[in-house]
Amino acid sequence: MSERVKKIVSTALVVMLVLGVAGCGQGSNGSKEFAPKYSSDTEYKLSIVGTYSNFESLESALERFYEHYPKGEIQYTYLDDYSNTIEQALAGQEPPDIYFVKPWMYGDAQLGSVFDSAEVLSDPELKIDLDCIRPGVRWEMNNGEILTLPIFATSYGMLVNMDIFEKENLKVPKTFEELKQACEKLKAAGYDSPVMGANTNTTPGIGYAFAYPMFAKAVKDDRSIENDLNNLVPSAGETMRESLTRLKEFVDSGCIDVDKCAAEIEDDYNAVIMRFFEGDVPMMLCSGDVVSGTKKRESKSEAFTENPFKYDFYVAPSGDKGGYYMDSMSILFCVNKNSENLDMTNEFIRFLTSEKELGLMAQEKRLITPTKDYSLDEVYASLSGFPEDRTINFSDTEILDTAVKEFRAAAYAVINGKMTVDEAVAGYGTISGK
Numbered sequence: 001m002s003e004r005v006k007k008i009v010s011t012a013l014v015v016m017l018v019l020g021v022a023g024c025g026q027g028s029n030g031s032k033e034f035a036p037k038y039s040s041d042t043e044y045k046l047s048i049v050g051t052y053s054n055f056e057s058l059e060s061a062l063e064r065f066y067e068h069y070p071k072g073e074i075q076y077t078y079l080d081d082y083s084n085t086i087e088q089a090l091a092g093q094e095p096p097d098i099y100f101v102k103p104w105m106y107g108d109a110q111l112g113s114v115f116d117s118a119e120v121l122s123d124p125e126l127k128i129d130l131d132c133i134r135p136g137v138r139w140e141m142n143n144g145e146i147l148t149l150p151i152f153a154t155s156y157g158m159l160v161n162m163d164i165f166e167k168e169n170l171k172v173p174k175t176f177e178e179l180k181q182a183c184e185k186l187k188a189a190g191y192d193s194p195v196m197g198a199n200t201n202t203t204p205g206i207g208y209a210f211a212y213p214m215f216a217k218a219v220k221d222d223r224s225i226e227n228d229l230n231n232l233v234p235s236a237g238e239t240m241r242e243s244l245t246r247l248k249e250f251v252d253s254g255c256i257d258v259d260k261c262a263a264e265i266e267d268d269y270n271a272v273i274m275r276f277f278e279g280d281v282p283m284m285l286c287s288g289d290v291v292s293g294t295k296k297r298e299s300k301s302e303a304f305t306e307n308p309f310k311y312d313f314y315v316a317p318s319g320d321k322g323g324y325y326m327d328s329m330s331i332l333f334c335v336n337k338n339s340e341n342l343d344m345t346n347e348f349i350r351f352l353t354s355e356k357e358l359g360l361m362a363q364e365k366r367l368i369t370p371t372k373d374y375s376l377d378e379v380y381a382s383l384s385g386f387p388e389d390r391t392i393n394f395s396d397t398e399i400l401d402t403a404v405k406e407f408r409a410a411a412y413a414v415i416n417g418k419m420t421v422d423e424a425v426a427g428y429g430t431i432s433g434k
Helices: 056-066 082-091 109-116 162-167 176-188 206-221 223-230 234-252 258-264 270-276 302-306 342-352 355-365 378-383 401-415 421-426
Strands: 006-011 044-050 072-078 098-101 149-154 156-161 283-287 311-314 325-335 391-393
Touching: 044 082, 044 342, 056 072, 056 342, 056 355, 082 098, 082 109, 098 109, 098 342, 149 342, 149 355, 156 162, 156 206, 156 325, 176 234, 206 223, 206 234, 206 283, 206 325, 206 391, 206 401, 223 234, 223 401, 234 401, 234 421, 270 283, 311 378, 325 342, 342 355, 401 421
Parallel strands: 044 072, 044 098, 325 391
Antiparallel strands: 006 072, 098 325, 149 325, 156 283, 156 311
């Protein structure tokens, strides 16, 4: 195996726990308790490959699985340059039993075998409880089959310093008008830039995190525009107008000081978190993937260690009636239908597919659970019961990476004064290449 491949091995060291009640039952969160299908003496060796160099939440799930099946080993392998190595791994002499997929891989001709090799997890004979998965992240193929198990979900929005809002006697804004009013009061209280974020042309950056969900909602409402957007037809740029106009209004209103963000936040991940932990930023635009890094960095921030505060994640209130929630998939598992250990592979997937297990994994990683229950991590509590009419699910749009890059470039140009909204709309199809 290439030197670029790093292995993280978790071995079964935990003794089988004696279950007090045999068979299926109901857990405290309403999901069915896992009932092992095979003998606890079953020996097995499984392999998982993916894109995370550190996958501690999986390690924890493996330990819980070993409580049922202690005489086995599940090995996780990080593959460098994943999109160019996963097909080789599947075609190799020791193919993985489970492997990562991401939504953008579907439809890529060079990654066809990734989905061709996937077992149909919705096959009733497998008895995998996919009903616990939130409808918005259940990925059904055109024929209705489900090939993937979402492990983590993500979104775009903002981290909110709840202590500041309590101190200033303010409520977290739900609409754009409320956002402007809150920012006026926060500026009067001495917060120069009530909202901050990374001034970058990336998905966690200011423009994308604030305005892209509104753009996606426009596409959801008129899917006839998708082909032209994806093919970079100039006239399709008109679809960006509403979201870019609102983004420009957001900057012009003084809610955010873009220059201050550029000067104080040097990257769209670590610097965003560490600047937020300084404790003087009421709202920090970001993605769920950025939020996932907060837990580990709390102890690394001297300011946060000395003066900890409560923080939560909210959808950015860009719309007149409220913000837009992008219910997006982050990481999914596929089962290799050609696995030599298919029975125990499916047993592990069946174990994992529950509100409890997926919720615990998401909580440890601090990403959004793919299940219907947001309650395990209160950081994301605001997403529970979010209005369906302002939620954009995976199946609601098919905006390809070409169009996404064009919107990101347009948003970045608008907030930095390099383009007017009219120029960005008219220049659609040429902006990201400049």
